[in-house]
Ligand code: TXA
């Protein structure tokens with residue numbers, strides 16, 4: 513059994529929001545300061561917000577069973593309140609209290625991939641407020657592997673609602689300094705736990721239908737899931753910008769991860785891509801427009817842009833995943849107006865990388881072959 517937490521008044525939410533002095537603390541994963549964890553847990557238990565590290569990206573945490581805390585999360589992010597939050601747990605015994613039933617497939621996936629970068633969607637139990645689930649009767653649940661996240665969740669009472677700790681629409685933060693950029697003065701505490709290992713948000717798998725469906729690709733790929741539970745489908749809207757269907761994860765319909773400059777993806781052979789991008793760059797430079805390129809180690813020296821950023825070696829997808837959001841933010845700092853990006857193969861983690869890039873580009877792609 514789980515119970516809803518007593519709510520705060522609307523007035524105290526607003527008061528809390530706009531006058532917060534954000535405390536920043538450092539906690540190392542391999543040497544946890546339990547006094548800090550206790551302090552952070554107490555903030556969440558009393559209805560406050562704490563941003564914290566996970567292995568995917570930083571989360572903006574509040575008490576998942578407290579409707580008012582979820583309200584605060586939406587306000588702090590400037591997030592539409594129909595976009596549901598993920599409930600984070602730290603142990604398997606916490607799951608059954610917040611969902612109507614745990615399907616067999618979920619046990620098998622949890623055994624294999626929890627704690628880790630996988631979120632599963634279930635029918636929700638009554639104690640989970642609809643404010644947390646964006647009005648839905650389903651709830652997304654994840655058990656992160658980051659030790660600081662686990663300690664915080666335990667100290668906070670076991671159920672922490674946490675979207676990525678960015679302002680709505682901006683790239684998810686992969687380090688505490690990016691959380692500061694977006695949320696300083698909007699949250700009670702930020703826990704700095706170093707750089708995120710994975711750098712892209714968790715894979716989201718919907719287990720409420722007949723066939724499990726991936727609603728957001730991530731580090732845990734379709735193939736990895738199928739190895740464990742058999743057939744898994746992927747929501748068709750994920751890589752197809754022309755699909756007329758609405759994505760099933762409400763958050764996936766919003767413009768996201770977008771740098772302030774305009775971003776266009778270029779597909780083709782390496783030679784084609786480099787020469788096409790350079791032609792465009794020259795044109796923009798003549799017009800006095802500041803340009804940028806998302807390149808790879810193999811091509812970074814061949815471009816003539818104002819700001820050239822390599823995501824790493826083309827073959828090293830994990831490195832690309834880790835760097836992508838940081839680079840999208842850096843273009844904002846450089847005040848770049850026009851950005852070109854190379855494309856990546858939609859295979860393995862590449863599916864998630866391309867999904868985030870396509871969303872950042874608002875699905876603007878130029879195919880050269
Ligand atoms: O890696 C992650 O998942 C990070 C870290 C902090 O755990 N969290 C994260 O949360 O990325 P957020 O809120 O930025 O993204 C959650 C996504 C949204 O697209 C939302 O629409 C979807 O999950 N989602 C949540 N609950 C859902 C539900 N019941 N049904 C369908 N989609 C859901």
Ligand code: MG
Nearest residue numbers: 675676677684
């Ligand atoms: Mg997010």
